[in-house]
Amino acid sequence: MPRPAGLGSLLDVALDDTLPEPLFRQLYNELRQAILTGRLHPGDRLPASRSLAQELGISRNTVLGAFEQLLSEGYLEMRGGSGTYVAGNLPDLTPERAAPRGSAAAAPELAARSAILFAPRRRGMAASHALAPCFAPGFIDSSSFPFPLWSRLLAKSWRQPPRQIVDGGDPGGYPPLRAAIADYLRQARGIECSGDDVLIVSGIRQAVDLTCRLLLDPGDKVWVERPGFPGIGAAIAASGGKLVHVTVDNEGLDVAEGLRQAPKARLACVAPSHQYPLGVVMSLQRRLSLLAWARAAKAWVLEDDYDSEFRYAGRPLAALRSLDEDGRVIYVGTLSKLLFPSLRVGYLVAPPSLAAAFRSARAVVDDQPAMATQPALAAFFTSGHLAAHVRRMRKLYARRQQLLLAAADRHFGDKIALQPDDAGLHLVGQLADPALARLGDTRVAEKIAAAGVTVSPLSAYDAGEDGGRRVRQGLMFGYAAVPEAKFQPGARAIAAALKL
Known part of the structure; x- marks a missing residue:
């Protein structure tokens, strides 16, 4: 039965206009959390936007902004002439969880073969890029990057570099850059993380390789999207994983098909915000089903968010990682596609329970990420030039x-x-x-x-x-x-x- 109005007091919605986060985003977060935790059930009717605005003491446009985002992500649905309701086709959202988000109480399930990642360190090499012919996919316009500004940032960071930059030594990467990336992801993608969770890598494929080395034993099954980016499948196969190709339809990865093929797979690799090559956005129902599978199977999900910045209509959709209550999603992104290809810098955001293990694995693979550009990148983030x-x-x-x-x-x-x-x-x-x-x-x-x-x-x-x-x-x-x-x-x- 639809619930009566008075939603603000019923759900204890608390908004604070002194915070830097916009009020519509605060309301969006409150309502989404209420849905995910079962305080609002599928089919519950929300009060009219005007009534809710009056009850909360905010503008109606603020309420409409929050409703619009929740509608676009599938949490709410409109019923003509009747009002706004919690979507009726969501899966069960209130299973018991072994540990809250970020909890380190339970030991992470590392693969047995990951012991080799704590052996003596060794170094790696970076890849190169070719020039893009007309209409070839996968290339960006590097000529529009502000190279004069970039050269000044590089020169400044190396004019009198501190010992920390010259000697390096942190396998996770330059701490100010990791903190800047964490701040950026909180603001742009709704991901709650700290710089300690961020790992600087040479790109998404290295992030996949590290994930496989750490979490897979030879022969472990991995869901990959079909069709999908070949580089990810190659990195998984090279690490001994057994690829399970799961069809992508107009709602994204078909989780039901993955369950039929390999219900006990160890890892699923997905690009939910904009699948490559089809461009499909994974529906909310599929996202929640994927997370429910990972929780039940004690599996992991690697979220490839390779081009989320380039969205031309509406607000960017929330990342899958922002829905993860169980510390099962490993989030990866790249700065090379955002800035210029030869930069060869990406990042991995580990669940807190895995962050230390990922840093150890990173140190074994190639000692530490190259420090030459990282201080300039940190300044590029924090000065507002990236935005x-x-x-x-x-x-x-x-x-x-x-x-x-x-x-x-x-x-x-x-x-x-x-x-x-x-x-x-x-x-x-x-x-x-x-x-x-x-x-x-x-x-x-x-x-x-x-x-x-x-x-x-x-x-x-x-x-x-x-x-x-x-x-x-x-x-x-x-x-x-x-x-x-x-x-x-x-x-x-x-x-x-x-x-x-």
Whole structure:
């Protein structure tokens, strides 16, 4: 039965306008927590926004902002002419938990093979990047980075460097940078963590490798997205994990399919905020089901949040890690895609119970992360330059997506169908023309390459175990690194190559 109004007093909602966090965000957090802890049940009716605003002594726009975010993330639903309700299709949200968020009471379940990670240290090497041809996915516009500012920050940090920078020695990375990343994630992604939980790595693949070394024994099963980013699967396989390819549909990773294939898997690797390559956002129901599985199976979830900054419509969705009450989610991100590729800096946010083990593992893999750029990066974060750069790039990439859509509409007609995306750096074009569909996306991409333009066949990202069956057909069009004058000529060359 719907509950009566008076929700503020019923749930003991406490808002404080002296805090730096906006009031709409405080209300959003209070209501979300009430839903997750069972104080609000599926199907409960919320009071009208005007009534709740009056009861809490805040503006109606503040209440509407919180409701809008909860609606977009699937916690609430609108029923025409009736009002706003807690979503009725949420799974059971009130299971008993062995320990609260961040609790270190229970010993973490380390893999037996992780003992080797406490052996003498050794060093690693970084990877390199190639230049991006027209429409190749996976590239950013590095030319827009403020390199004059960056050079000044580098020079300042090394003019009279303290002993801590020269000698290094902390396997987790430069402490001020780790603290700055923790502050950034709290503000931008809703993740409660400290600098002690943050580990500086060379990129997402190193984060995956460290996770596998620490938590997997050879032969342990790992859920990976299908289709998905090949680099993650390769890193898992190289560490001895057994890949279990789980289909991604329009709600993200199909948790029910994962349970059918490997209910006792040790790890699941997902990109819930913007899946690569499909661009799907994992639904709230799937997120909660994934966390429930991890809790019951004593498994781990690795959240790949590779491009969450580049969202062009609405507020960024909360990270999966922000829902984790059991310390089961390992969150990884990259600064190389945000700033410039050769930076080769990423970060891993470990559950508090695993943070010390991850630092020890990091020290074994390559002694310590390179210190040359970390002080400048810390200053880039804390001075506000990062936020300004993200705003600039978000506008730039949003405009380039529109240029790609306009060029496709003009030159492809209805033969290759591209739809706008609220986030990301590429779009997926569907082969709507029957002749192109029969030809297959790999052959179509080869014809386009012969015309001097690069796109990626979507089928190349399906690495299933059933004899090469491809679950998706389409073409991936990167737009972030394409000069604006190249969109129309590039699309024209594709149309000519395919005789569209």
